[in-house]
Amino acid sequence: xxxxxxxxxxxxxxxxxxxxxxxxxxxxxxxxxxxxxxxxxxxxxxxxxxxxxxxxxxxxxxxxxxxxxxxxxxxxxxxxxxxxxxxxxxxxxxxxxxxxxxxxxxxxxxxxxxxxxxxxxxxxxxxxxxxxxxxxxxxxxxxxxxxxxxxxxxxxxxxxxxxxxxxxxxxxxxx
Amino acid sequence: xxxxxxxxxxxxxxxxxxxxxxxxxxxxxxxxxxxxxxxxxxxxxxxxxxxxxxxxxxxxxxxxxxxxxxxxxxxxxxxxxxxxxxxxxxxxxxxxxxxxxxxxxxxxxxxxxxxxxxxxxxxxxxxxxxxxxxxxxxxxxxxxxxxxxxxxxxxxxxxxxxxxxxxxxxxxxxxxxxxxxxxxxxxxxxxxxxxxxxxxxxxxxxxxxxxxxxxxxxxxxxxxxxxxxxxxxxxxxxxxxxxxxxxxxxxxxxxxxxxxxxxxxxxxxxxxxxxxxxxxxxxxxxxxxxxxxxxxxxxxxxxxxxxxxxxxxxxxxxxxxxxxxxxxxxxxxxxxxxxxxxxxxxxxxxxxxxxxxxxxxxxxxxxxxxxxxxxxxxxxxxxxxxxxxxxxxxxxxxxxxxxxxxxxxxxxxxxxxxxxxxxxxxxxxxxxxxxxxxxxxxxxxxxxxxxxxxxxxxxxxxxxxxxxxxxxxxxx
Numbered sequence: 001x002x003x004x005x006x007x008x009x010x011x012x013x014x015x016x017x018x019x020x021x022x023x024x025x026x027x028x029x030x031x032x033x034x035x036x037x038x039x040x041x042x043x044x045x046x047x048x049x050x051x052x053x054x055x056x057x058x059x060x061x062x063x064x065x066x067x068x069x070x071x072x073x074x075x076x077x078x079x080x081x082x083x084x085x086x087x088x089x090x091x092x093x094x095x096x097x098x099x100x101x102x103x104x105x106x107x108x109x110x111x112x113x114x115x116x117x118x119x120x121x122x123x124x125x126x127x128x129x130x131x132x133x134x135x136x137x138x139x140x141x142x143x144x145x146x147x148x149x150x151x152x153x154x155x156x157x158x159x160x161x162x163x164x165x166x167x168x169x170x171x172x173x174x175x
Numbered sequence: 176x177x178x179x180x181x182x183x184x185x186x187x188x189x190x191x192x193x194x195x196x197x198x199x200x201x202x203x204x205x206x207x208x209x210x211x212x213x214x215x216x217x218x219x220x221x222x223x224x225x226x227x228x229x230x231x232x233x234x235x236x237x238x239x240x241x242x243x244x245x246x247x248x249x250x251x252x253x254x255x256x257x258x259x260x261x262x263x264x265x266x267x268x269x270x271x272x273x274x275x276x277x278x279x280x281x282x283x284x285x286x287x288x289x290x291x292x293x294x295x296x297x298x299x300x301x302x303x304x305x306x307x308x309x310x311x312x313x314x315x316x317x318x319x320x321x322x323x324x325x326x327x328x329x330x331x332x333x334x335x336x337x338x339x340x341x342x343x344x345x346x347x348x349x350x351x352x353x354x355x356x357x358x359x360x361x362x363x364x365x366x367x368x369x370x371x372x373x374x375x376x377x378x379x380x381x382x383x384x385x386x387x388x389x390x391x392x393x394x395x396x397x398x399x400x401x402x403x404x405x406x407x408x409x410x411x412x413x414x415x416x417x418x419x420x421x422x423x424x425x426x427x428x429x430x431x432x433x434x435x436x437x438x439x440x441x442x443x444x445x446x447x448x449x450x451x452x453x454x455x456x457x458x459x460x461x462x463x464x465x466x467x468x469x470x471x472x473x474x475x476x477x478x479x480x481x482x483x484x485x486x487x488x489x490x491x492x493x494x495x496x497x498x499x500x501x502x503x504x505x506x507x508x509x510x511x512x513x514x515x516x517x518x519x520x521x522x523x524x525x526x527x528x529x530x531x532x533x534x535x536x537x538x539x540x541x542x543x544x545x546x547x548x549x550x551x552x553x554x555x556x557x558x559x560x561x562x563x564x565x566x567x568x569x570x571x572x573x574x575x576x577x578x579x580x581x582x583x584x585x586x587x588x589x590x591x592x593x594x595x596x597x598x599x600x601x602x603x604x605x606x607x608x609x610x611x612x613x614x615x616x617x618x619x620x621x622x623x624x625x626x627x628x629x630x631x632x633x634x635x636x637x638x639x640x641x642x643x644x645x646x647x648x649x650x651x
Contacts, residue, residue: 037529039373040628041204041400043650053400061408075341078330083338090342097342100424104350107417109411111358118406119391122399126392134376136395139205175375175392 050061071105238603271311278304535566
């Protein structure tokens with residue numbers, strides 16, 4: 001099996017980076033072989049990359065449902081199963097007054113579900129050393145291509161032709 | 176015909192404003208921008224530490240010192256007694272919850288409506304939300320008298336036969352504030368991750384460790400940006416109804432009671448509008464201090480203060496509308512005790528506070544903020560914003576201990592005189608808010624650099640006919 005190599009091409013603007021991605025695709029590289037690292041969020045459309053599908057709203061909805069269930073337990077469950085408080089001759093569990101805890105707990109669940117899903121999707125917190133170059137925060141766009149070693153020369157040539165500022169093999173570094 | 180010709184002769188081509196005056200049309204290299212943000216964070220001169228020491232001293236003495244004093248001698252050292260059971264403590268609590276609306280309004284609502292001027296100011300405003308909620312959350316605990324019994328609010332099995340009633344407005348408060356504090360803290364943290372990563376790559380020592388831990392291993396990959404944007408958008412939409420619910424629930428602490436002056440169906444929106452009014456003007460005051468002390472003139476420009484000042488003026492109108500609505504109904508209702516309450520405000524002992532409130536919340540903003548010159552003057556804006564804080568504090572003071580002085584039956588009338596312990600603790604929380612902010616200013620990048628860069632990416636100038644206009648592209 002041919003050895004793999006990771007090559008990074010640094011670009012100073014999004015036009016050059018998008019052209020380079022086109023060139024690499026023409027060489028036969030698949031989208032999953034390419035990664036972009038950048039300090040300013042250029043969208044997938046700008047770079048000509050496929051849209052990322054995600055399921056964040058589902059996580060938010062699941063979080064909201066869990067929150068609602070906890071709210072239901074606090075308002076109705078405590079009164080039914082643990083203790084019943086009679087206040088001023090009013091019902092133990094009235095809908096108008098229960099709506100507020102239910103609403104707050106639902107929103108809390110939604111928020112936490114969304115946040116936890118973000119961490120999970122991005123693999124955060126990440127403690128392992130990663131391929132990364134801090135120069136991306138100086139306005140550079142890094143295209144990282146994971147390729148067979150035999151195509152290295154071709155990839156280097158395409159990256160250089162499309163205006164790469166520097167082409168190199170990145171190192172894993174602790175973040 | 177003659178008139179038309181003279182008008183034509185006097186015609187001036189549309190003024191082309193200087194693009195360099197607008198942050199999003201005045202790009203500089205990203206590294207330069209990073210340095211403008213990081214440089215003041217790394218520098219902490221004697222003036223800074225002196226400020227920290229003074230604020231810490233006030234927090235220790237005025238807040239915690241007097242709090243321990245009150246625990247030692249009992250709640251009797253405060254001026255609250257029948258019929259005024261809620262005084263400065265609760266008025267200050269409502270004030271801080273109001274300030275907390277600054278961040279959410281400026282950040283979430285302006286984000287949802289794509290108001291581009293929000294970009295450099297969101298984080299500084301969001302931080303205010305978290306810190307003011309912390310300052311405000313002290314008061315319900317403090318008001319317990321025995322703060323160690325705060326766990327009674329939790330539904331845990333116990334031998335006390337004291338159970339939490341989740342149908343009660345005070346329990347709603349606990350849930351609403353907890354939800355708001357957690358969501359606004361995550362909301363301020365999320366957009367901060369790329370900036371923390373930027374700081375991680377440029378620092379050493381304890382700062383590097385701190386930024387390394389908090390940036391979670393951010394690498395700026397495509398999918399990281401994508402999920403970050405998506406999550407921030409969901410938060411922006413979700414946090415707006417949370418914000419509205421929090422101050423509405425705070426207003427229900429009062430409106431649910433059979434107290435004259437409190438039982439009003441417009442208290443919810445009245446409180447929310449008042450909170451946004453005080454919150455946005457507090458953002459102006461804080462941003463002006465941040466701009467001056469941290470040399471952030473590149474990021475925080477006249478255009479931002481002008482836009483915020485316009486919002487303040489609009490919310491001053493809205494607040495006045497709700498205030499008049501509430502006042503007129505009490506006046507027209509003709510209830511005798513209600514009229515006593517109005518007399519108390521107009522000619523009674525709290526009249527100076529009532530007129531002060533109208534002066535700071537209506538007279539000053541209406542007579543000044545219509546002028547562009549005033550809206551662009553940092554000094555004028557700073558004092559107007561501070562005045563609004565005073566006015567809104569007076570509003571809360573009048574509604575809470577003010578109204579409680581007149582009950583339905585005259586035998587239960589009384590006066591309220593705030594005691595030094597109450598005033599000290601209120602000032603102590605102000606110092607706590609300032610202290611947290613001052614400390615955070617040296618650790619947290621107050622300007623979301625990547626958001627500014629993203630905004631600059633979407634802004635350009637293009638010629639239409641005889642003039643050059645600003646054009647904004649949709650990036651997504």
